[in-house]
Amino acid sequence: MSLEDRQGIPARIEAAVRDVPGVAEVYPVGSLVSRAVDVGARLLGVRDDEAPRVRVEEGISSVRVEVAIGVRVVHGAGSVARDVHDAIRAAVGVRNEERPEIRLTVVHVDDELAPGEVAV
Numbered sequence: 456m457s458l459e460d461r462q463g464i465p466a467r468i469e470a471a472v473r474d475v476p477g478v479a480e481v482y483p484v485g486s487l488v489s490r491a492v493d494v495g496a497r498l499l500g501v502r503d504d505e506a507p508r509v510r511v512e513e514g515i516s517s518v519r520v521e522v523a524i525g526v527r528v529v530h531g532a533g534s535v536a537r538d539v540h541d542a543i544r545a546a547v548g549v550r551n552e553e554r555p556e557i558r559l560t561v562v563h564v565d566d567e568l569a570p571g572e573v574a575v
Contacts, residue, residue, distance in 0.1 A: 464518075464547065465507035471546035472509070472522055475538045477530025479565040482523040483508045484558075518547055518555040525563035532561050 472481055510521040520543055526535040540557055547555050 465509045465511050468511065468520060468522070468543055468546045469507045469509045471542040472524065472539050475535060475542050477527050477535035478524050478539065479527050480525040480563065481508050482525065482562055484510045484521040484523045484560070519558070520547065520555055521558045521560075523560045523562045525565055526561055528564050528566045532564060536561060 469481055472478055508523075512519045522539065522543065524535070524539060526532045536559055539559055543557050543559075544555060
């Protein structure tokens with residue numbers, strides 16, 4: 456994989472996650488300290504506000520992806536989490552025998568309906 460491909464993976468994953476029905480938001484991942492550093496870097500203009508909120512670490516034989524999401528209650532957190540997991544695998548572009556390590560955290564459940572959504 457080229458350097459350009461590797462650098463585009465977090466943005467590609469975030470876009471795929473945001474496209475999953477029921478995802479209300481994608482939140483920054485990491486510890487409180489790392490998030491504080493990230494906020495500081497954004498405020499200083501060192502890091503772009505549009506930088507992906509997804510963390511991707513590549514190991515020798517695998518890829519680790521961390522994502523934190525908010526979900527809409529009408530879609531169900533379990534269902535949305537499964538769909539997000541599948542979207543991450545597709546965005547990473549792994550073959551069937553390779554399995555990325557995916558750490559997916561639902562940090563918020565939004566009970567408001569998005570425009571055009573209907574409560575079930």
